[in-house]
Amino acid sequence: MSAYSQIWIVLFKVLLLATIVVVISSGVGSQHVPPNCHGTCGQFPDCDAHCKVIGYVGGKCSGTLCCCS
Template sequence: MSGYSVMWMILFKVLLAATIVLVISSGVMSQRHPPFCHETCNEFGDCAARCKVIGYGGGKCIGTWCCCSYDVQQLS
């Protein structure tokens, strides 16, 4: 094999490995949505109800922030 053939084979394997890692990591990341903390708990009396109104599964006050999540168990 010539030097160019070996170089192209190595480059191909590196690009293939990078593509596989990228596809797998994007699939794993899309399965979990991080909590979305956007308003203070002082603004709303019931953080969980506020989060449900705007389309999340629930919410919880974490510190002074009202954090909403699709997966309520994430906030535990």
């Protein structure tokens, strides 16, 4: 085989691998759970602590709503 053929085969394999990685990564990323807003920031002044107590990673006030994620 010529050197150019070997280079094209290597480039094809790299491109194929990169495509597979991107497809798998986008599938994993799409499973992200959207934030869940439980009430107003007036009801939960420490929004982060409230969200952690009920099992979320954390929370923050988004506008006037306390949203957990």
